[in-house]
Amino acid sequence: MSAASSLKAQIAREIGTPALVVDLDVVERNIARAQRLCEAVGVANRPHIKTHKSTRLMQMQLAAGAKGITCQKLGEAEVMAEGGATDIFISYNLLGEEKMARLARLMQEAEVIVAADNPLVVSELAKAAAMAGRDLAVRIECDTGRKRAGVETPAEAIALARIIAATPGLTLAGLMVYPPEDGADVTNAFVAEVRKALAAEGITFDDLSSGGTPNLLNLGSLKGQTEHRAGTSIFNDRMMMAAGFASVEDCALTVYTTVVSRGGPERGILDAGSKTLTTETGWDLKGHGLILEHPEAVVARFAEEHGILDLSRCNHRPVVGEVVRVIPNHICPVVNVVGELVYIRGDAIIGTEDVAARGKLR
Amino acid sequence: MSAASSLKAQIAREIGTPALVVDLDVVERNIARAQRLCEAVGVANRPHIKTHKSTRLMQMQLAAGAKGITCQKLGEAEVMAEGGATDIFISYNLLGEEKMARLARLMQEAEVIVAADNPLVVSELAKAAAMAGRDLAVRIECDTGRKRAGVETPAEAIALARIIAATPGLTLAGLMVYPPEDGADVTNAFVAEVRKALAAEGITFDDLSSGGTPNLLNLGSLKGQTEHRAGTSIFNDRMMMAAGFASVEDCALTVYTTVVSRGGPERGILDAGSKTLTTETGWDLKGHGLILEHPEAVVARFAEEHGILDLSRCNHRPVVGEVVRVIPNHICPVVNVVGELVYIRGDAIIGTEDVAARGKLR
Numbered sequence: 001m002s003a004a005s006s007l008k009a010q011i012a013r014e015i016g017t018p019a020l021v022v023d024l025d026v027v028e029r030n031i032a033r034a035q036r037l038c039e040a041v042g043v044a045n046r047p048h049i050k051t052h053k054s055t056r057l058m059q060m061q062l063a064a065g066a067k068g069i070t071c072q073k074l075g076e077a078e079v080m081a082e083g084g085a086t087d088i089f090i091s092y093n094l095l096g097e098e099k100m101a102r103l104a105r106l107m108q109e110a111e112v113i114v115a116a117d118n119p120l121v122v123s124e125l126a127k128a129a130a131m132a133g134r135d136l137a138v139r140i141e142c143d144t145g146r147k148r149a150g151v152e153t154p155a156e157a158i159a160l161a162r163i164i165a166a167t168p169g170l171t172l173a174g175l176m177v178y179p180p181e182d183g184a185d186v187t188n189a190f191v192a193e194v195r196k197a198l199a200a201e202g203i204t205f206d207d208l209s210s211g212g213t214p215n216l217l218n219l220g221s222l223k224g225q226t227e228h229r230a231g232t233s234i235f236n237d238r239m240m241m242a243a244g245f246a247s248v249e250d251c252a253l254t255v256y257t258t259v260v261s262r263g264g265p266e267r268g269i270l271d272a273g274s275k276t277l278t279t280e281t282g283w284d285l286k287g288h289g290l291i292l293e294h295p296e297a298v299v300a301r302f303a304e305e306h307g308i309l310d311l312s313r314c315n316h317r318p319v320v321g322e323v324v325r326v327i328p329n330h331i332c333p334v335v336n337v338v339g340e341l342v343y344i345r346g347d348a349i350i351g352t353e354d355v356a357a358r359g360k361l362r
Numbered sequence: 363m364s365a366a367s368s369l370k371a372q373i374a375r376e377i378g379t380p381a382l383v384v385d386l387d388v389v390e391r392n393i394a395r396a397q398r399l400c401e402a403v404g405v406a407n408r409p410h411i412k413t414h415k416s417t418r419l420m421q422m423q424l425a426a427g428a429k430g431i432t433c434q435k436l437g438e439a440e441v442m443a444e445g446g447a448t449d450i451f452i453s454y455n456l457l458g459e460e461k462m463a464r465l466a467r468l469m470q471e472a473e474v475i476v477a478a479d480n481p482l483v484v485s486e487l488a489k490a491a492a493m494a495g496r497d498l499a500v501r502i503e504c505d506t507g508r509k510r511a512g513v514e515t516p517a518e519a520i521a522l523a524r525i526i527a528a529t530p531g532l533t534l535a536g537l538m539v540y541p542p543e544d545g546a547d548v549t550n551a552f553v554a555e556v557r558k559a560l561a562a563e564g565i566t567f568d569d570l571s572s573g574g575t576p577n578l579l580n581l582g583s584l585k586g587q588t589e590h591r592a593g594t595s596i597f598n599d600r601m602m603m604a605a606g607f608a609s610v611e612d613c614a615l616t617v618y619t620t621v622v623s624r625g626g627p628e629r630g631i632l633d634a635g636s637k638t639l640t641t642e643t644g645w646d647l648k649g650h651g652l653i654l655e656h657p658e659a660v661v662a663r664f665a666e667e668h669g670i671l672d673l674s675r676c677n678h679r680p681v682v683g684e685v686v687r688v689i690p691n692h693i694c695p696v697v698n699v700v701g702e703l704v705y706i707r708g709d710a711i712i713g714t715e716d717v718a719a720r721g722k723l724r
Contacts, residue, residue: 016460016724072667093622098378120682148668149623149631260455261511269511276723279641305434306510320482337699361638362378
């Protein structure tokens with residue numbers, strides 16, 4: 001039996017399927033790579049923990065040289081502070097009484113920076129700063145092409161910067177961007193216009209935080225970038241393979257799953273459905289994951305606990321009882337829904353972790 | 363302020379958004395409706411707990427007259443047995459040493475019936491029965507049109523029934539089907555053929571278990587149906603509205619979420635993204651949910667923590683800070699990923715529950 005087969009048998013026997021299996025050797029290589037790419041251009045590495053949600057993996061990132069971490073939700077930040085993070089950027093608009101009270105508490109435990117893209121959020125953040133009795137650093141989220149959150153024009157960024165600079169308890173730390181992979185020119189123009197207009201009024205800032213795993217390959221293209229936030233690069237997935245960032249060998253997390261039924265001759269059923277692999281199709285990828293043992297099989301559709309395979313293109317078809325490994329299209333929601341990681345090195349099981357920030361929706 | 367506005371303010375203040383808010387009055391009405399529909403045709407009600415994953419709500423279903431429950435995963439069944447379930451059907455192929463040991467333990471705590479659609483699963487189940495030292499009831503899963511798991515032909519069902527009947531420790535309890543909404547004729551013919559062929563050999567069975575919330579409206583169309591498994595009917599969702607099973611007033615669970623950014627003039631951002639509402643688009647529904655306060659707004663796309671709204675068709679557009687209620691397209695994966703339910707009655711908060719079977723993938 002090969003080492004891979006033997007490990008699969010052991011995981012099926014001792015842990016059961018489906019299981020999220022993380023190869024720590026690959027994780028370490030991936031962490032080192034992101035760190036090296038940032039250091040090569042003198043940009044601080046501030047990995048986004050939304051991908052792994054794990055205090056253990058966060059600690060590995062910090063040990064490898066990360067300056068701090070990025071969180072999307074306050075609840076993630078609270079968990080990571082408890083796990084030892086002391087420098088946290090929450091790259092998300094926070095609003096409301098309940099969140100401001102929690103933010104003020106978090107500010108006692110860690111250095112916190114928060115994003116904002118509108119005046120209401122800024123006024124709320126001022127309340128948290130007042131409760132905490134210390135200044136809060138704010139970055140303006142700027143939309144330079146992705147059309148999600150963020151001010152859309154330099155004029156809006158400038159107006160918001162004035163408000164932040166004039167608000168007691170808040171400091172203007174800088175700008176946060178998340179450019180599309182071809183968005184460096186647009187972003188550079190946006191940032192330059194904001195910087196110039198504010199400088200004329202005596203308002204300056206240091207931070208230019210950018211993000212995204214594929215953008216790790218574009219580092220150096222943003223003028224004045226001070227830090228980078230990448231999440232997926234710690235595990236990689238089928239989308240990162242499609243983006244040209246990763247190969248199969250760089251995918252640290254695979255879902256071990258058992259073929260529990262064959263249905264018709266051209267159909268197979270995995271015990272991992274949409275409640276495990278999630279329905280994120282990921283750009284134009286065909287099917288919902290790559291099966292390492294049967295790459296020509298298509299994870300064609302899902303029921304909640306069924307991954308329904310189209311085997312029509314397979315010469316070699318899986319049998320009932322066979323354990324296979326799947327690289328998901330998008331790894332982040334998979335970890336969020338499952339939460340239990342099985343750690344391996346090579347062909348040895350090292351342990352498991354229930355990731356503490358799983359499903360932190362607030 | 364209206365009662366709805368006042369409750370929204372209270373939830374935002376005390377619990378925060380996003381939050382999964384369940385109106386227990388509506389839940390009780392929905393539970394009673396499914397029970398009544400089953401009783402009207404003399405079919406046992408065996409609700410599927412995969413939707414709510416909650417021991418509290420399971421207990422309400424049993425108190426309303428449900429004969430037992432249905433689970434899709436062994437881990438769900440374990441949690442429900444701990445919560446008081448004594449009659450459990452696991453409507454899923456179980457395989458492997460680790461699962462058989464757990465199944466044998468579960469058989470000490472509850473009456474258990476398990477599905478199977480192939481000989482390997484049957485031989486595994488026999489091991490569990492031997493370990494438990496008692497007989498295990500098995501139902502043959504039959505595919506009568508949905509093309510997921512299940513034997514595809516009466517001949518396969520007959521062959522598998524012979525194996526089960528001949529296997530020490532197993533009893534052939536009957537058949538399990540999950541027909542498409544227009545699948546009664548095909549299913550009746552399938553079942554009749556199996557029943558007749560087996561009777562000629564002296565093999566008989568009692569159970570014909572069917573399922574699905576929309577099929578609650580077709581009860582009576584399957585000859586010899588003994589029980590029904592419906593999951594979604596306890597909460598309902600946008601898909602059940604599209605199926606003609608439910609109206610807005612029948613949707614017991616809404617996601618309370620805050621508009622945290624407006625982006626461009628025709629764009630809004632909810633603090634509930636794909637990690638809360640999930641990407642299940644649900645048939646051909648437009649957008650990822652129905653916003654009660656802005657039904658003409660489209661939840662057009664997601665980032666993980668952003669619900670990105672297309673407001674181009676809205677005369678009245680939401681403002682930053684506004685709390686809105688969203689009926690998700692498909693409620694089951696939402697509860698599975700979030701797991702915390704906030705219970706209300708009318709406009710009063712009753713309490714919260716971390717549903718114990720959330721994310722039970724094994």
